[in-house]
Amino acid sequence: xxxxxxxxxxxxxxxxxxxxxxxxxxxxxxxxxxxxxxxxxxxxxxxxxxxxxxxxxxxxxxxxxxxxxxxxxxxxxxxxxxxxxxxxxxxxxxxxxxxxxxxxxxxxxxxxxxxxxxxxxxxxxxxxxxxxxxxxxxxxxxxxxxxxxxxxxxxxxxxxxxxxxxxxxxxxxxxxxxxxxxxxxxxxxxxxxxxxxxxxxxxxxxxxxxxxxxxxxxxxxxxxxxxxxxxxxxxxxxxxxxxxxxxxxxxxxxxxxxxxxxxxxxxxxxxxxxxxxxxxxxxxxxxxxxxxxxxxxxxxxxxxxxxxxxxxxxxxxxxxxxxxxxxxxxxxxxxxxxxxxxxxxxxxxxxxxxxxxxxxxxxxxxxxxxxxxxxxxxxxxxxxxxxxxxxxxxxxxxxxxxxxxxxxxxxxxxxxxxx
Numbered sequence: 001x002x003x004x005x006x007x008x009x010x011x012x013x014x015x016x017x018x019x020x021x022x023x024x025x026x027x028x029x030x031x032x033x034x035x036x037x038x039x040x041x042x043x044x045x046x047x048x049x050x051x052x053x054x055x056x057x058x059x060x061x062x063x064x065x066x067x068x069x070x071x072x073x074x075x076x077x078x079x080x081x082x083x084x085x086x087x088x089x090x091x092x093x094x095x096x097x098x099x100x101x102x103x104x105x106x107x108x109x110x111x112x113x114x115x116x117x118x119x120x121x122x123x124x125x126x127x128x129x130x131x132x133x134x135x136x137x138x139x140x141x142x143x144x145x146x147x148x149x150x151x152x153x154x155x156x157x158x159x160x161x162x163x164x165x166x167x168x169x170x171x172x173x174x175x176x177x178x179x180x181x182x183x184x185x186x187x188x189x190x191x192x193x194x195x196x197x198x199x200x201x202x203x204x205x206x207x208x209x210x211x212x213x214x215x216x217x218x219x220x221x222x223x224x225x226x227x228x229x230x231x232x233x234x235x236x237x238x239x240x241x242x243x244x245x246x247x248x249x250x251x252x253x254x255x256x257x258x259x260x261x262x263x264x265x266x267x268x269x270x271x272x273x274x275x276x277x278x279x280x281x282x283x284x285x286x287x288x289x290x291x292x293x294x295x296x297x298x299x300x301x302x303x304x305x306x307x308x309x310x311x312x313x314x315x316x317x318x319x320x321x322x323x324x325x326x327x328x329x330x331x332x333x334x335x336x337x338x339x340x341x342x343x344x345x346x347x348x349x350x351x352x353x354x355x356x357x358x359x360x361x362x363x364x365x366x367x368x369x370x371x372x373x374x375x376x377x378x379x380x381x382x383x384x385x386x387x388x389x390x391x392x393x394x395x396x397x398x399x400x401x402x403x404x405x406x407x408x409x410x411x412x413x414x415x416x417x418x419x
């Protein structure tokens with residue numbers, strides 16, 4: 001009897017994929033250490049929820065502008081070079097920050113200025129990374145690759161307790177120096193990536209003789225037209241604007257709530273939300289091994305969107321052990337919906353349009369997040385934090401039902417796909 005040829009599976013862990021994965025983990029470790037400590041520094045120095053919200057907004061504001069501006073650029077020029085160049089710049093910036101703060105020059109305005117610069121760099125880097133990463137994934141491995149990315153990103157959050165400990169013991173300067181070293185190592189590694197960026201040649205064919213500024217404006221308009229013409233992508237983007245609004249609300253209010261409600265509240269906050277990280281890590285590991293049936297992905301994602309917002313809208317009313325369980329569930333659900341959404345959209349969008357799509361999507365998300373941070377910070381001055389969060393999460397549930405559920409036909413074409 002004639003034997004059927006064995007199916008040959010492409011390896012996920014190629015040289016380029018390994019480099020981008022290890023490099024991003026190294027830089028994320030340092031970023032988590034300094035990022036959480038900077039938030040504690042602002043709260044300790046200002047004693048104000050509103051100024052803490054302003055600090056968060058200053059970091060996020062560039063994410064509302066730069067992705068849309070940089071997306072067209074990153075569709076025409078090397079995303080690889082952009083990634084490692086920005087990592088080199090970030091390493092140098094953290095050295096400067098360490099020297100300035102070691103000299104005792106701290107004030108809120110100076111920290112805010114650094115925050116804006118980091119926000120500009122981070123917003124461009126995110127679009128470049130999100131648009132370049134899919135090019136390093138071998139065919140048939142999208143879900144596995146994004147499971148690896150989300151799991152490793154979650155595992156780096158174990159550095160958060162260490163961040164609080166180091167900050168409380170020795171201050172912010174050693175964390176800045178550690179961050180500089182991690183970004184330098186990541187940048188050096190990323191220069192070794194050899195993947196060809198063929199989308200650049202495709203875009204050269206469409207390039208007009210217009211000046212760079214006009215070309216970028218034309219590309220931006222074309223990207224927005226593309227998003228508007230794709231009803232499924234547009235529905236996902238609108239929902240995630242609401243979801244980002246909820247995230248901005250939570251990021252602004254969770255830590256102040258725990259610090260004001262419990263003794264050593266920042267540590268209780270880390271323990272409770274650490275269970276979300278545990279859930280994400282376990283969920284990511286499961287998705288690396290398991291294969292979701294493609295016809296169920298849309299239904300799973302919608303159910304998860306509703307469940308996560310329901311849990312986050314009520315968990316602050318629960319005792320701490322139940323809070324931990326609820327956060328664990330949100331962690332597993334979050335990594336599940338993330339893998340479905342990111343793998344589906346990045347498969348769906350052509351390589352030569354990924355920069356523009358990711359830039360437009362990032363801008364829409366950031367507008368929602370900044371609005372959530374500002375409104376939450378202002379409302380928390382005179383309204384109870386738990387009530388604000390419950391109301392916002394309820395609004396996000398409605399958005400999931402209206403935009404994702406209401407756009408089922410178009411969204412399922414994106415979500416219900418094979419690798």
